Amino acid sequence: DQQVKQNSPSLSVQEGRISILNCDYTNSMFDYFLWYKKYPAEGPTFLISISSIKDKNEDGRFTVFLNKSAKHLSLHIVPSQPGDSAVYFCAASVEGAQKLVFGQGTRLTINP
Amino acid sequence: DTAVSQTPKYLVTQMGNDKSIKCEQNLGHDTMYWYKQDSKKFLKIMFSYNNKELIINETVPNRFSPKSPDKAHLNLHINSLELGDSAVYFCASSQGTHGYTFGSGTRLTVV
Numbered sequence: 001d002q003q004v005k006q007n008s009p010s011l012s013v014q015e016g017r018i019s020i021l022n023c024d025y026t027n028s029m030f031d032y033f034l035w036y037k038k039y040p041a042e043g044p045t046f047l048i049s050i051s052s053i054k055d056k057n058e059d060g061r062f063t064v065f066l067n068k069s070a071k072h073l074s075l076h077i078v079p080s081q082p083g084d085s086a087v088y089f090c091a092a093s094v095e096g097a098q099k100l101v102f103g104q105g106t107r108l109t110i111n112p
Numbered sequence: 113d114t115a116v117s118q119t120p121k122y123l124v125t126q127m128g129n130d131k132s133i134k135c136e137q138n139l140g141h142d143t144m145y146w147y148k149q150d151s152k153k154f155l156k157i158m159f160s161y162n163n164k165e166l167i168i169n170e171t172v173p174n175r176f177s178p179k180s181p182d183k184a185h186l187n188l189h190i191n192s193l194e195l196g197d198s199a200v201y202f203c204a205s206s207q208g209t210h211g212y213t214f215g216s217g218t219r220l221t222v223v
Contacts, residue, residue, distance in 0.1 A: 002154065032210060043116070043202055043214030044155070089155065093210065098143060098167050100212060102155035 003027045004092050006103035014111050019077040021106050023090030026071065030092040034100065035064060035075045038087045047088070048075070080110045115139050118203045118215035125193055126223055133188045133218045135203030142207060143167070144186035146178060149200040149217070158201075161186050193222045 004025045013019045021035075031052040036044035050057040050064045050073070057064050063076045077084055090103040118135040125131050137144060145168075146158040160168035164180045175191045190197060203215040 034210065036212075036214075041121075041216065043204070043216045044212075045214070046211060049210065087153075091155075098160050098162065099145070099157045099170075101157075102147075104153045105155075 002104075003030075004090055004101050004103040006088075006090055006106045008106050009104070010107040010109070012109045012111060013080050015082060016079045019075075019080045019084065019108055019110070021075040021077075021088050021090075021108065023073050023075075023103055024071060025073075025092050027092070027094075027101075028071070029094045030101075031095050032093045033064070033066060033073050034091045034093075035062075036089040036091060036102075038089060038105070044089055077108075080108075082110050082112060084108060085110045114215075116203055116205055116213050116215040118201075118218055120218060121216065122219050122221075124221045124223065127193055127195060129193050130189070130191045131193060131220070132190070133201055133203075133220075135186050135188070135215060137184055137203075137205040137213070139205055139213060140207070141205035141213070142183060143205060144180065144183070145204040145206070145212070146186065146188050147202040147204060147214075149202065151199070155202065159186075159188075190220075193220075195222050198222045 034049040035047040037047045038044040066073045087105045089105045091100040116137045143162045158172045159178045161180045177189045180186045200217045204212045206212045
């Protein structure tokens with residue numbers, strides 16, 4: 001019973017182009033969504049988040065879009081850089097639940 | 113100065129052994145967690161502690177026993193290790209329900 005799903009295990013993008021990572025969720029109680037980035041042999045690090053009262057949040061090259069009706073969020077990275085090559089995890093939470101529910105990650109590779 | 117540090121980074125042990133993984137955070141966070149990344153790469157919560165009190169226990173076998181001597185430490189002890197326990201275990205901390213900081217993980221291999 002995976003409440004958060006990232007259906008693309010991997011994505012390859014050319015340097016300078018836009019990377020779009022997708023995430024779907026099933027639990028309509030989720031009210032906060034986050035993206036984490038993970039390099040090999042390191043823990044996930046926080047990248048960007050969005051509250052369910054918004055549909056877009058932007059931070060530099062990173063933008064997260066939330067479509068509540070479709071229970072879908074996406075992370076856009078533009079322009080993509082080689083250092084963006086990592087595994088990206090989508091996560092969701094319910095206020096007060098004190099836990100994050102993660103997707104299985106998408107491995108992004110930026111090609112020079 | 114590492115914010116969330118866990119040791120050891122790698123652990124190889126035989127079935128049936130008992131082992132511990134230690135975690136410490138210097139961020140002053142009130143809540144600490146253990147997550148397990150299984151073979152399918154999902155990160156799943158195991159335990160959550162708030163100010164040394166157990167908040168979440170996600171149907172983890174009772175061979176796993178977390179211990180929080182103070183709010184800066186959350187250790188994980190595993191008894192009678194099984195092959196299926198092989199995974200990467202991540203410790204994390206947060207202030208509130210968002211903004212987790214993760215440790216670098218402990219790769220446990222049971223042979």
